[in-house]
Amino acid sequence: MAPQRDSDEPYIVITCEEAFAQEGRTASGDPLADPWAERASSTWVDPRTFGTRKLKELYPNHSVVAFANADVLSFPAAYVQPIHAPDMVSTVYFMPLARQMGRSTGMLLNSLRFGSFKVAWDKYDFILYVVKFLYGTFDNTEMYLLHEGPEEPSRALVMASGVWQNDLHEEIYVFDSGYWDKNHKLWVEVQKADWNDVILKDEFKVNLKKDVFGFFDSENMYKKLAIPWKRGIIMYGPPGNGKTISMKAIMKGCDAKGFYPLYVKSFRSWKGEEGAMVDVFEKARQLAPCVLILEDLDSLINDNNRSFFLNQLDGIESNDGLLVIGTTNHLDHIDPALSNRPSRFDRKYEFDDPDEEERKLYVQYWQGKLKNNKDISFPDSLANEIVDSTAKFSFAYLKEVFVSTLVLMAGFEEGDDKRDFADVIKGQIKALRKQLSAEPAGHTLHTTQRGVRAAVSPPDRSGQPDSRLANQGRIWEAGETFDRPRGSMLGGLPVPGMSRGNPDRRIDLRAIAVAAANSGRSYMF
Numbered sequence: 028m029a030p031q032r033d034s035d036e037p038y039i040v041i042t043c044e045e046a047f048a049q050e051g052r053t054a055s056g057d058p059l060a061d062p063w064a065e066r067a068s069s070t071w072v073d074p075r076t077f078g079t080r081k082l083k084e085l086y087p088n089h090s091v092v093a094f095a096n097a098d099v100l101s102f103p104a105a106y107v108q109p110i111h112a113p114d115m116v117s118t119v120y121f122m123p124l125a126r127q128m129g130r131s132t133g134m135l136l137n138s139l140r141f142g143s144f145k146v147a148w149d150k151y152d153f154i155l156y157v158v159k160f161l162y163g164t165f166d167n168t169e170m171y172l173l174h175e176g177p178e179e180p181s182r183a184l185v186m187a188s189g190v191w192q193n194d195l196h197e198e199i200y201v202f203d204s205g206y207w208d209k210n211h212k213l214w215v216e217v218q219k220a221d222w223n224d225v226i227l228k229d230e231f232k233v234n235l236k237k238d239v240f241g242f243f244d245s246e247n248m249y250k251k252l253a254i255p256w257k258r259g260i261i262m263y264g265p266p267g268n269g270k271t272i273s274m275k276a277i278m279k280g281c282d283a284k285g286f287y288p289l290y291v292k293s294f295r296s297w298k299g300e301e302g303a304m305v306d307v308f309e310k311a312r313q314l315a316p317c318v319l320i321l322e323d324l325d326s327l328i329n330d331n332n333r334s335f336f337l338n339q340l341d342g343i344e345s346n347d348g349l350l351v352i353g354t355t356n357h358l359d360h361i362d363p364a365l366s367n368r369p370s371r372f373d374r375k376y377e378f379d380d381p382d383e384e385e386r387k388l389y390v391q392y393w394q395g396k397l398k399n400n401k402d403i404s405f406p407d408s409l410a411n412e413i414v415d416s417t418a419k420f421s422f423a424y425l426k427e428v429f430v431s432t433l434v435l436m437a438g439f440e441e442g443d444d445k446r447d448f449a450d451v452i453k454g455q456i457k458a459l460r461k462q463l464s465a466e467p468a469g470h471t472l473h474t475t476q477r478g479v480r481a482a483v484s485p486p487d488r489s490g491q492p493d494s495r496l497a498n499q500g501r502i503w504e505a506g507e508t509f510d511r512p513r514g515s516m517l518g519g520l521p522v523p524g525m526s527r528g529n530p531d532r533r534i535d536l537r538a539i540a541v542a543a544a545n546s547g548r549s550y551m552f
Contacts, residue, residue, distance in 0.1 A: 056111040056113065056114060057110060057111040057114040057143050058085045059081060059082065059085060059143065059156060060111070060114040060141070062081055063078075063081075063141060063158065064141075066081075067160055074158075074160050074162060074169070075093060075169050078093065078156070078158060078169060078171055079091055079093050079171065082156065082171055082173060086154070086173055088175055089154070089173040089174060089175050089176075090173070090174050090176065090177055090178035090181060091171055091172075091173055091178075092171070092172045092173075092174075092178050092181040092182055092185065093169060093170070093171050094170055094171075094172065094185050095167075095168065095169060095170065096189070097185045097186075097188045097189035097192060098188060098192055099146060099155055099170065099172065099184060099185065099188045100144070100155070100157070101188075101192065102148075102184075102187065102188035102191055102192070103191070104148060104187065104191070105146050105147065105148040105184070105188065106146070106147040106148070107144050107145070107146055107155070108144060108145045109142060109143070109144055109145075110143040110144060110145055110154070111143060114141070114142075114143070115139070115141060115142040115143075116139075116140040116141040116142070117137035117138055117139045117140060117142070118137070118138040118140065119135050119136070119137055119138075120135070120136045120137075120138060121133055121134075121135055121136075122134050122135075122136055138159075139157055139159065140158070140159040141157070141158050141159070142156075142157050143155065143156050143157075144156075144157070146172075146184075148184050148187075149180070149183075149184075151174060151180040151184070152174075152175075153172055153173060153174050153180075153181060153184065154172075154173040154174075155170065155171070155172055155173070156170065156171040156173070157169075157170050158170075158171075172184065172185065195209060195287065196209075197211055197214050197215075198210055198211050198213075198214050199213045199214045199217065199278065199282070199287075199288055199289075199290055200287060200288075200289045200290065200310065200314075201213060201290045201291075201292060202289070202290070202291045202292065202293075202303070202306070202307050202310075203291075203292040203293055204293065204295060204296065204297075205295070205296030205297050205298055205302075205303055205306070207306070207310055210290075213290065214282075216275065217275045217278045217279045217282070217288075218279060219275075220272055220275035220276040220278075220279050221276065222236070222276050224272065224276075224392075225269060225272055225273050225276055226269070226381075226385065226388050226389040226392050226422065227269060227273075227378075227385065227388075228384065228385060228388075231376070234376075235273065235277075235376055236277075236280075238258070238260060238374050239260070239277050239280070239281070239318070239350065239352075240280060240281075240284070242258045242350050243281075243284065243286055243316050243348075243350070246316075246348070255345070255346065255347060255370075256347045256348055257341075257346045257347060257348070257349045257350070257351075258350050258351070258373060258374070259340070259350075259351045259352075259353070259371050259372035259373055259374070260350070260351070260352045260353070260372065260373075260374045260375070260376065261324065261352075261353050261354070261355065261358070261361075261366060261372045261374070261375045261376070262274070262352065262353070262354045262355075262375075262376050262378060263354070263355045263356070263357075263358040263375065263376070263377055263378065264356070264377050264378035264379050265356060265378075265379065265380060265421060266356050266421070266423065267421035267422055267423025267424065268378040268379060268380060268381070268421050268422045268423070269378050269422050270354045270378045271354075273378070274320060274322070274352070274354060277318070277352065278290070278318070278320065281317075281318045286316050286317050286318060286350075287314045287317040287318075288317070288318050288320060289307075289310060289311055289314065289317055289318070289319050289320065290320045290322070291307055291319065291320060291321050291322070291327065292322070293327070294307070294327055294332065300331070300332040300335075301332060301335045304332065304335055304336055304339050305339070307319070307339075308339045308344075308346070311346075311349055312344070312345070312346065312349065315346070315347060315348030315349050316348030316349070316350075317348065317349065317350070318350045318351075318352060319349060319350070319351045319352070320352055321351065321352070321353040321354070322353075322354050323354065323355060323356075324353035324354060324355045324361060324365075325355045325356075325357050325360040325361050328361070328362070328365065333362055333364075333365065336365075337364065337365065337371070340371055341370050341371055351372070353372065358375075380419055380420065380421050380422075381420070381421070381422055381425070383414060383418075386413075386414045386417055386418075386420070386425065387410075387411075387414045389422065389425050390410045390413050390414055390425075391410065393405075393429050394410055402436070402448075403436075403448045404447070404448055404449070405448065409448075409449050409452075412453075413428070413452065413456065416453075416456050416460075417456060419463070420459070420463070424459055424463065427455075427459060428452060428455050428456055428459060429452070431455050432448070432451045432452040432455050435451055435455075436448065436451055
């Protein structure tokens with residue numbers, strides 16, 4: 028039998044684990060890359076605290092400011108350059124582009140998860156770290172701004188970028204699905220509106236503009252009278268009679284004068300309609316003096332949310348400087364407590380089917396537009412005949428008379444027997460009259476928008492940079508706006524009242540891709 032070894036006999040265990048670890052480790056160029064990767068792969072409790080403490084350890088001569096919802100990388104006044112590109116971690120997304128942009132493929136977008144950057148702003152230099160990590164159930168983003176010196180310059184940069192990000196840049200605030208977005212497309216559409224294209228009686232237009240723009244000039248008068256500086260206007264009437272184009276002209280004018288238009292599409296929200304109303308009125312009070320647009324008021328306000336809406340409209344909270352404009356096709360569907368009480372909506376404008384005078388104004392408007400077209404004969408006698416034969420036509424029907432006529436005439440090919448403008452337009456009036464007689468009361472025209480689109484070719488934006496992105500020294504995007512809601516623009520608005528990692532926050536990759544393509548740059552977000 029082999030002798031038993033004394034359990035108390037000393038012995039040494041030799042391993043090569045440390046050597047193997049050192050041999051297999053590849054040193055990164057960035058001092059935080061390895062510690063962050065190690066920590067991000069292990070069990071931890073507070074990654075934000077770890078990041079701050081580790082950076083103070085790695086950069087003992089720098090102040091460290093941690094922040095989350097100001098996107099320094101998209102701030103156009105800051106110049107950004109990656110410090111060590113090989114250590115950057117990102118996820119690539121493919122985004123197809125619209126055919127009208129003249130590109131047949133798409134773009135690759137990079138969602139940044141770890142990166143460090145040199146940032147220059149004002150007279151200061153900074154180091155910026157951007158990290159994204161799983162905290163709880165959702166991805167979170169944290170940023171650290173380092174400056175060799177006191178933290179005041181870093182805080183000033185965060186403030187400046189946050190203010191720029193929250194401001195409007197050829198955009199309009201739009202509230203939909205529980206979120207405020209900054210919408211550039213709507214701003215572009217609004218810029219096309221012109222009061223000269225709003226064919227209404229002069230007295231009507233003058234009074235409407237006076238009630239809107241005069242409100243913002245009357246703050247002192249309201250205060251002298253000791254009454255709240257607020258006003259409500261309802262624009263009502265059957266569809267197709269100028270409410271929308273008048274609203275666009277109002278939004279354009281208010282925006283030009285520095286009074287933000289806020290457009291509400293819906294009160295549907297993950298917070299419920301009451302929660303959405305709180306967000307809407309909080310933003311309106313923050314930006315006042317401003318104009319709050321509630322289109323299709325009878326659809327937005329219902330039996331379940333009416334009381335809460337009325338409380339927001341004229342409750343105990345101040346709405347000074349707030350002009351609320353609502354539109355509706357059915358004034359009788361709105362509760363009298365909302366439409367007839369002066370302190371709520373004290374002015375009403377009816378957009379009814381045009382009378383003879385307004386039809387004449389509209390026909391003369393088209394006469395002016397077509398006067399230089401040598402292929403069209405449009406004498407006053409024909410204009411009078413059109414006015415007489417279009418009684419009970421809405422402005423939408425009147426527009427379709429001219430648009431459909433021009434589309435038909437544009438479709439005549441060389442060699443065809445071209446019909447006279449007068450014959451074509453009379454035929455269109457007859458067809459639309461028949462359609463009008465067959466439709467129920469209050470029904471609007473279905474073909475107007477199709478006719479407009481047929482007559483207007485989409486603009487060629489191929490290779491044209493977005494004017495808002497010109498001369499901007501930015502390549503990457505970061506911050507809480509990584510997970511921006513659907514439809515938001517670059518430098519998106521932080522979601523009010525939202526905690527980090529909310530599951531309803533969504534990212535609009537297409538908006539980023541289009542902006543990147545238009546500016547000829549690559550984007551990380």
